[in-house]
Amino acid sequence: MKDMIATSEDLLVRTEDDFWRLPGDGLWEVVAGRAILLPPNENEHSYIATTLTVLLYNQLKPTGRGHVVAAPNVAIPGPPDTPGEFWSRAPDLVVSSHKPRRNYSVGHPPELVIEILSTRRGNVERTEKIEDYARAGIGEYWIVNPFDRIVEVYLLRGGEYQLTQRDPLELLRPQAFGGVAIDPRDIWSALD
Secondary structure, three states: OOOOOOOHHHHEOOOHHHHHOOOOOOOEEEEOOEEEEOOOOOHHHHHHHHHHHHHHHHHHHHHOOOEEEEOOOEEEEOOOOOOOOEEEEOOOEEEEOOOOOOOEOOOOOOOEEEEEOOOOOOHHHHOHHHHHHHHHOOOEEEEEEOOOOEEEEEEEEOOEEEEEEOOOOOOEOOOOOOOOOEOHHHHHHHHO
């Protein structure tokens, strides 16, 4: 059987069922009805993701209070002008007190979402994704900037994120997981 090339009509996603019918050999996000196949990450990005996963896992596992998941699907409520439309993001990492079967559904988001910048500006992470994660009700959002070796910590307050931490040496303490403290220097060790 020959491989088929998907047409733009094949990549329209209106419902969660449409999402699960997308080809299984890639990482997909859905924004405004469009399925977006994400490109593979560069090695430095992967080193940071792996290091953060290990650091968080090693502190969460003994407590039994949280799970670290790499690149899961997180369902996002559609904007107010398109209620009921299916949206989905695939953050680099999430930390959650619960393990969903397939994805993080609307109304049951993870407590912490982490994005690692692939470009210095991080346009999508600071505009579209920050709005989407706030709309989903995710309490905390970290933007990991390997170019400047800074982690920006945003907390959801009144439906919008507020930058609460940007100090390159301050310990990272996820608000929903007391007792967890990540030294940012340990993150950057993946690059040295």
